[in-house]
Amino acid sequence: MDKKAKKRIEVLNKKIQKLTQQLAGSKEQADDASETEKFEQEMAAAKAEIEKLKAS
Numbered sequence: 001m002d003k004k005a006k007k008r009i010e011v012l013n014k015k016i017q018k019l020t021q022q023l024a025g026s027k028e029q030a031d032d033a034s035e036t037e038k039f040e041q042e043m044a045a046a047k048a049e050i051e052k053l054k055a056s
Helices: 003-029 033-055
Strands: none
Touching: 003 033
């Protein structure tokens, strides 16, 4: 894994951490169901990209 991939993984992990907090708040408030789904999709995409980077 090169330096660029490691940095990208670091950025994605920070994004996942932020999304986790937003998702928790969204579930707690439950004003907009599509917002919760959006956060879940973004988180899944970030996790998939991390796995792809680790595999290469």
